[in-house]
Amino acid sequence: MSRTKEETIKLINKRYKVLRNFSEGGQGIIYLVKDEQSNHPSIYVIKQLKQNSKKTTSDKAIEAACKHFKQEANILKIFTQDGISQIPCYKNYFELDKESYVVQEFIRGKTLKEIINEVKHLKRFQLVALLQDVLSILIRFHSYYINSNQHAIYHRDIKPSNLIWEEDKGYIVIIDFGITKYGGFADLGDEVELFYENHSLFQQRQYEQEIETVYDIDKTLLLAETGYTTFGTPPYAAPESWIGNVYPSSDIYSLGVTAIEALTGQAPSADSTIKESERRLIGDELADILEKMIRSKTRKRYQSAQEVLNELEPLNAVGNVLNKRYRVVRVINYLNQESLYTETINYTYIAIDTQKFSREVIIREFSPQSQDIEVLQEAQKIFDAECRKLEELNRLNIAIPRLLDYFSEDSNFYVVYEIIEGRYLSQDVFFNQELKQNWGEQQVIQFIKELLITLDSMHNCNCLHLDIKPSKIVTTDQGAVYLTGAARIEEISNLSSNPHGGIRITNPVGTADYMSPEQQRGEYFPNSDLYSLGIIAIQLLTGKEPQTIGDKLSKRAICQALYRKCCILDYVSI
Template sequence: MSVCQQCGATLAPEDPFCGRCGAPQQPQSAEGAEAVGAATLVAPSPEKEIDPWDTNADEPPVEGGTSEPEPVMSESQLDKTISPEEAKRPPEEAKQKTTAEIRREAKESPGTARAGSTGGRQPTASKQLEPGVVLVGRYEIVRRIGGGGMGAVYLAKDRNLGDAARAVKEMIESHIDNSQHEKAINDFKRESLLLTSLEHSSIPTIYDYFYDDGASRFYLVMRYISGGDIAARLRNAPGGRIDEKTVTTWAIQVADVLDYLHSQRTPIIYRDLKPANLMIDGNSGRVMLIDFGIARWVTKQEKGVTAVGTMGYAPPELFSGKVEPRSDLYSLGATMFHLLTGTDPQDNPLLIFDFNKNPRPRQIAPSLSNEMEAILMRTVGYKPEDRFRSAAELRDTLSAHLEKLRAGTVT
């Protein structure tokens, strides 16, 4: 093992970038690495060595199957990625603004967000940004690593920080009419400022955000997370299920970050918890909560996604606008149900859990413990008052259950 030469995080051998801060690493001698390792607390090792520039690094290992390809954007969904006026701008206008300037601009000019500009190679009208494109004179696109019809996520190099690895999330505004344009920008800025204020080990750090007026695209720059999402892991899992101990470990971490969000001065309700919005950090193995819903403010909705969540994972009260913290617990329960049983809640014709009409968890997956079945059924209770009182209570219940699983005392 080695450590980051900038922030001190533990890294996999030969990892060229830090998974925490993104700083590039210089190779250490064997003697130096051994000396550092002896004096450093070793974090859980990654499942595999991650190379950010490896074109296959963002895909989880395939076990007995091939993951489905990510959808790409249709031509009709894209506008030109840069306007003629933008291309003619002097280079001075493309300089990066500081965080202080961005925050001041957000307060003083609520009707606009800073416009993005490109340096180096110019974006084209293709389906996605091409490798080599430089956004706002700073973020050089390396490759596309995810996304769909509403935008994409790219791996990029931060030129201002020694080519540190960053994830750049693109959100396309082409489906917003002129009357909603200013509101979309304001919503994007408000959500971005909110995200920059959050600090939790399961929330990716947000470094920057900007709006490209010529291309009608919003961008978030965040910590690059190596590793795939849980939905992909489930698709590749043997038997289409994930074991109870692993799911319990993941759920504890998700419940903890939900407790953090719900405990803010103004509680934050995530609203769209599902396997596709949970990633596993390839370096730490920790679950990361991604996609805080900015895209739903500024783009055409995905098929199956409502203004409040995803069908099958969304609790009944969300569709009547009665959102509350326990709504997120239902979605976590639906996610756990999917992972443990292999049964997708979106395939349920009722789109809610009614165990008087549908099989109970152990009827689908007999290997589940009685205790886990009880936890699942309580978490997806039809009424909020039927569920756990809080994310903290669910987290503590799951933690106690994990100890029993490890001790072999479950039934």
């Protein structure tokens, strides 16, 4: 007998506590859950396939739905075991009371669809980085061999709502593997092809719309009541996929449509051309690549993800070797808040240090907004001064990423850091909100003290951070709390020439929600960092969003709240 809804909400499989429903439809439910058996707060997504919820559902549809559901779990399990990143990690699969469940990693972030709705269109450098990011994942999929009979894996449902921007890690994660297929033809391709041959164009379109309606919550869970499988989402699905055929170029088509929507705000139809006004924004090279990706005939498209990557390589630094040493392998952080909502462009790269055992490093690139000689001189002055401070901090061995190198090339300025792996504070903030529990005073006190020790050393070297926020604070597996990210060196990218002579700074360094009033005016002091830290402390103690705190509390009130709650004023200078 199936459990009642109330019993399900309490606990699934005597282990997973339901926090809330993400979505629910005729044959499936997606839950956000907490693992009650974990020693640390662990939040997952559970997808449930309900086989007995509709008596009218045919046995064939149920059988096909179960097959696809198990296939999704199997694909995630294989990818997770092989360490493939940028997908949700597989955690568990089980069946209870004739209903199937898959437990997977919860990916916290905005979908590309949500980002497009907010910003309307992406910049050129963001489009190129997005394409490279997703294509690199598709290369892994398409080259995957499950066994001697089943070759490549195709996703078949690439679209903006299936791409999640994970801000902490600075890259895209692909979700929704429910209609992913092992290579060749789809399961019911012959039946679908027969349906298309024997029905009018109007009936075909009705069928496609029916698929969209029945798959109302998640294509990983449902099958159309007709018993036919789905092959993607209009208008992102390639034309050949609607008769059951699928190739590497089918995913490339879907990505091309997605990228053009990110540029224009609207998904194009097959064989569309990019408007001249939009071509001017992104350049003919990128426009030509996008148009070729969405050709209706597969033979006129790119045939592999690697082929598209090769075409994109001249359009940014990926593949370049900087300072005759660092080979850039990918762009990260390209859709972070500071890149989306300002005109400032700061590039962040993962690179291979070819002189140090091929270790991975992070490289930040800063480019002034003007090539005026006075602006470049000011940029060089800031760069030299801030890098000397960072070198001095290296000798103190404090909990910040170690500066490994710095250099300038072609009026661009570069700093090279070690990579710090660990758990971001932003994850804890999210868990606090979902679990409706805040940190205790002693926990906040200890956490803030560790960060204050780091800040004290930085401030003694006349080095300000100026962008302290949860996504810049990382706790390593060894328990060390690192302050990553910004320093005043980022001001280089905000330098521009003044039309009336002199230099102007277009935007203050930092993130608005955590920025002190004087920092918003472009005035930087040590207690600007303390303000940001105070916002975080109150956020952890109260669960309030930073914009709410900033509206209601002045800087003095924040410091007083810190004093009352954490008693840390002995460690700071207000």
